Amino acid sequence: MKRVFGKKKKPANTAPPPSLDQASTNLGKRSTHLDSKIAALDKDLNVYKKKLQTANPSAKRTLQKRAMDVLKRKRMYEQQRDQLLAQQFNIDQAGFGIESAKATVESVAAMKAANTELKAALKNDLNIDEVDDLADDMEELMYEMNEINEAMGRNFATPEDITEEELEAELDLLGDELEEEVGEEVPSYLLPENPTGVPQKQEEQEAALAGL
Numbered sequence: 001m002k003r004v005f006g007k008k009k010k011p012a013n014t015a016p017p018p019s020l021d022q023a024s025t026n027l028g029k030r031s032t033h034l035d036s037k038i039a040a041l042d043k044d045l046n047v048y049k050k051k052l053q054t055a056n057p058s059a060k061r062t063l064q065k066r067a068m069d070v071l072k073r074k075r076m077y078e079q080q081r082d083q084l085l086a087q088q089f090n091i092d093q094a095g096f097g098i099e100s101a102k103a104t105v106e107s108v109a110a111m112k113a114a115n116t117e118l119k120a121a122l123k124n125d126l127n128i129d130e131v132d133d134l135a136d137d138m139e140e141l142m143y144e145m146n147e148i149n150e151a152m153g154r155n156f157a158t159p160e161d162i163t164e165e166e167l168e169a170e171l172d173l174l175g176d177e178l179e180e181e182v183g184e185e186v187p188s189y190l191l192p193e194n195p196t197g198v199p200q201k202q203e204e205q206e207a208a209l210a211g212l
Contacts, residue, residue, distance in 0.1 A: 034077045042074070
């Protein structure tokens with residue numbers, strides 16, 4: 001059978017395909033090479049333009065034909081460059097899509113792991129009834145603390161059976177006593193003069209001397 005149909009050929013060892021980054025880099029190098037060719041043709045066209053301005057009619061036809069050939073090559077290179085740039089753009093977009101897909105897969109895996117961990121924590125470590133009881137206990141403790149603070153801040157020195165009217169009356173009496181004390185301490189020379197125009201203390205001294 002092998003002699004009739006021949007032996008099946010083994011597939012040749014093919015190199016692995018380039019990565020998207022390598023393909024994009026290669027396309028970028030080719031488009032850059034075409035840009036340099038287009039720039040060189042632009043210089044040639046400028047030379048022909050200057051020569052056409054001063055050339056005689058017979059030489060002008062030859063110069064025009066050469067300039068047209070240069071312009072055709074330039075248009076061809078520009079078209080090839082645009083195609084390469086379009087291919088490079090598509091490859092870059094494909095690479096971006098793959099990277100986005102990988103990031104999405106990683107994000108989904110992380111969310112799944114977090115979801116599993118959260119469910120386990122809610123099931124084993126957290127109980128909604130215990131959390132409610134804890135919140136109630138904290139509220140009650142805070143209420144008791146406020147009552148304790150109010151009790152500690154109470155004024156123990158003032159008797160509760162004294163009214164505001166009694167305190168005001170006592171303040172009035174205290175004011176009268178202060179006025180009497182101030183009046184006794186006033187020096188004699190500050191006292192008002194008697195009708196004779198002589199201070200009262202000086203008059204008493206003169207009367208004592210006259211009795212002697």
